[in-house]
Amino acid sequence: GESVGLHLPTLSVQEGDNSIINCAYSNSASDYFIWYKQESGKGPQFIIDIRSNMDKRQGQRVTVLLNKTVKHLSLQIAATQPGDSAVYFCAENIRTALIFGKGTTLSVSS
Amino acid sequence: DTEVTQTPKHLVMGMTNKKSLKCEQHMGHRAMYWYKQKAKKPPELMFVYSYEKLSINESVPSRFSPECPNSSLLNLHLHALQPEDSALYLCASSQDRAAGELFFGEGSRLTVL
Numbered sequence: 001g002e003s004v005g006l007h008l009p010t011l012s013v014q015e016g017d018n019s020i021i022n023c024a025y026s027n028s029a030s031d032y033f034i035w036y037k038q039e040s041g042k043g044p045q046f047i048i049d050i051r052s053n054m055d056k057r058q059g060q061r062v063t064v065l066l067n068k069t070v071k072h073l074s075l076q077i078a079a080t081q082p083g084d085s086a087v088y089f090c091a092e093n094i095r096t097a098l099i100f101g102k103g104t105t106l107s108v109s110s
Numbered sequence: 111d112t113e114v115t116q117t118p119k120h121l122v123m124g125m126t127n128k129k130s131l132k133c134e135q136h137m138g139h140r141a142m143y144w145y146k147q148k149a150k151k152p153p154e155l156m157f158v159y160s161y162e163k164l165s166i167n168e169s170v171p172s173r174f175s176p177e178c179p180n181s182s183l184l185n186l187h188l189h190a191l192q193p194e195d196s197a198l199y200l201c202a203s204s205q206d207r208a209a210g211e212l213f214f215g216e217g218s219r220l221t222v223l
Contacts, residue, residue: 032210043114043200043214044153089152096207097143097166100152 008104015110019077023090023101026071032093035064035075036100039086047075047088082108114215116201122221125191131218133184133201141207142184144176145200147217153200159184160207191222 013019025033031052036044050057050064050073057064063076073090085108091098114135123129133142141160145153158166159178173195175187184201198219202212 034210034212036214041216043202043216044212045214046211049210093210095166097155097158098210098212099155103150103152 009102010105010107012107012109013080015080015082015108017080019075019080019084019106019108021075021077021088021104021106023073023075024071025073025090025092025101027092027094028068028071030092030094033064033066033073034091034093034098035062035073036089036091037084037086038089038103044089077106080106080108082110084108114201114203114213116199116215116218118218119216120219120221122223123188123191124223125193127191128187128189130188131186131199131201131220133186133215134182135203135213136182137203137205137213138181139203139205139213140181141204142178143202143204143212144184144186145202145214147198147200157186158207165207188220191220193222196220196222 034049035047037047038044048059048062048064050066055066061078065074087103087105089103090101117132143158144156146156147153155168156170157176162178173190177185198217200214200217202214204212
């Protein structure tokens with residue numbers, strides 16, 4: 001079965017709001033996590049990553065939080081824009097291969 | 111050049127056909143991957159090549175046959191597929207197997223009739 005999953009299949013927000021997308025993982029040995037964005041008809045695009053020796057990492061408008069105690073990962077998108085509408089996947093590095101979770105569809109309305 | 115190029119973008123084949131999907135990268139990456147993605151599902155790992163050698167086969171049926179002719183190319187040979195094999199096939203590469211970030215191509219959308 002999948003060791004990485006997302007709590008909500010869909011998330012709808014207004015333009016300008018902050019978005020939070022969550023992911024739970026079950027493999028406590030996982031040491032590396034990535035968030036990908038996939039737009040319709042395209043391949044997944046890297047957003048941000050984090051290693052297990054960190055609990056927070058920031059990028060441009062995005063922040064990833066890692067809580068190893070409860071095996072939880074989240075992606076925060078600040079000032080969400082219509083161009084952020086896509087499916088977001090968290091992925092976990094197991095046996096040096098990336099395994100994807102279920103995905104959350106983010107819809108941004110203006 | 112930071113692209114992974116996949117051809118063809120679309121492929122329709124019958125269950126008795128033999129076809130191939132091709133993937134190319136010129137980033138000097140030494141690990142390459144095939145993933146299968148069904149509609150509204152996450153990508154599922156099929157194969158991993160590391161330094162041109164097959165290192166992971168996720169129990170994929172033998173009707174899918176990967177090939178890595180050199181460090182820049184990855185093929186997926188298809189033979190006697192079933193309609194349920196219709197999906198988006200994604201190729202990816204990374205600097206090596208231990209490097210996390212995978213760079214994905216746009217995928218080849220396969221329809222099996």
